Amino acid sequence: MSTLSWTTFAAPSKFERLASALMPWLWTLCLIMSTAGLYTGFIVAPTDFQQGQSYRIIFIHVPAAWMSMVLYMAMALWAAVGWAFKVRLASMLARAIAPTGAMFTFIALWTGAFWGKPTWGAWWVWDARLTSELILLFLYLGYMALTEAIDDPRRSDAAGALIALVGAINVPIIYFSVRWWNTLHQGASISMTAAPKMASTMLTAMLLMTIGFWAYAFAVVFTRTRAIVLERERDTQWVQALVNGRNERNGHKE
Amino acid sequence: MSTSQWHSLSQFIAMDGYGLYIWGAYGVTLLCMVIEPLMAGHRRRQAWRSAQEMAATEQEEL
Numbered sequence: 001m002s003t004l005s006w007t008t009f010a011a012p013s014k015f016e017r018l019a020s021a022l023m024p025w026l027w028t029l030c031l032i033m034s035t036a037g038l039y040t041g042f043i044v045a046p047t048d049f050q051q052g053q054s055y056r057i058i059f060i061h062v063p064a065a066w067m068s069m070v071l072y073m074a075m076a077l078w079a080a081v082g083w084a085f086k087v088r089l090a091s092m093l094a095r096a097i098a099p100t101g102a103m104f105t106f107i108a109l110w111t112g113a114f115w116g117k118p119t120w121g122a123w124w125v126w127d128a129r130l131t132s133e134l135i136l137l138f139l140y141l142g143y144m145a146l147t148e149a150i151d152d153p154r155r156s157d158a159a160g161a162l163i164a165l166v167g168a169i170n171v172p173i174i175y176f177s178v179r180w181w182n183t184l185h186q187g188a189s190i191s192m193t194a195a196p197k198m199a200s201t202m203l204t205a206m207l208l209m210t211i212g213f214w215a216y217a218f219a220v221v222f223t224r225t226r227a228i229v230l231e232r233e234r235d236t237q238w239v240q241a242l243v244n245g246r247n248e249r250n251g252h253k254e
Numbered sequence: 255m256s257t258s259q260w261h262s263l264s265q266f267i268a269m270d271g272y273g274l275y276i277w278g279a280y281g282v283t284l285l286c287m288v289i290e291p292l293m294a295g296h297r298r299r300q301a302w303r304s305a306q307e308m309a310a311t312e313q314e315e316l
Binding site: 042043046047052053054056057060061064099100103106107110111114115117118216219220223224226227228230231234235239240242243244 | 259260266269270271272275276278279280282283286287290291294295297298300301302304305306308309312
């Protein structure tokens with residue numbers, strides 16, 4: 001048996017096998033955790049004494065906002081690794097993360113607007129938290145537009161890595177914006193240094209939804225990475241062997 | 255609804271008048287999170303088919 005190290009799955013062929021095996025587990029985890037999170041959030045968790053029922057948007061808003069930031073950092077990291085060390089799979093992962101990150105950024109903004117309207121009386125305000133999150137959406141879209149516009153994969157990955165790294169400065173700005181500026185947006189829901197300000201059932205629901213969203217992100221990003229791997233490596237021997245293998249198996253069944 | 259906080263389905267949907275905001279937020283989130291995996295899956299199947307076609311033409315050439 002070959003030895004397992006941190007570079008083992010850097011080979012696209014190994015990644016393809018691993019990701020394909022993980023897929024049903026990730027989707028199962030996503031469904032179980034999201035269902036449990038929604039049940040806890042809507043049936044178990046009580047009404048908020050300040051915000052009434054509208055606070056229930058938190059169970060998707062905060063996990064989506066967390067994912068939008070975490071995915072950006074992951075995208076920048078893999079883009080940088082792919083660029084600096086010429087690891088093909090790392091660049092492909094970065095490319096695969098961008099649309100999912102952009103989608104979670106959009107969800108964070110959308111659910112935020114639907115929470116802001118009943119709470120503040122406005123769908124949108126130019127507050128530091130909201131504005132920096134909107135910039136994050138533009139960074140994702142800019143990264144996607146730039147990388148799609150350049151046909152040569154290596155040049156495209158390099159240009160993408162540059163914009164991803166420069167844009168990464170925005171993520172701590174989003175995170176600390178509620179502390180650095182006097183924002184309309186409320187402070188952090190969870191802090192490492194203070195006891196949670198929320199009821200424990202609300203916190204549980206939010207964390208269950210977060211695990212569900214994590215599983216979703218892994219599943220979708222891996223699916224898209226598998227697509228990119230096939231697109232870029234379809235003329236290699238291992239891909240041809242892979243698709244032929246499935247061909248033969250299908251042939252026997254028929 | 256098992257607990258005492260919801261007495262009927264209509265009360266649950268109304269969410270004390272916040273129904274539009276809550277379901278507007280959740281509905282769009284659900285829509286996005288259904289469409290995105292379908293698109294990613296479609297892209298993968300297309301890439302698979304095009305790799306198969308490429309493999310088939312190369313075998314014919316041999």
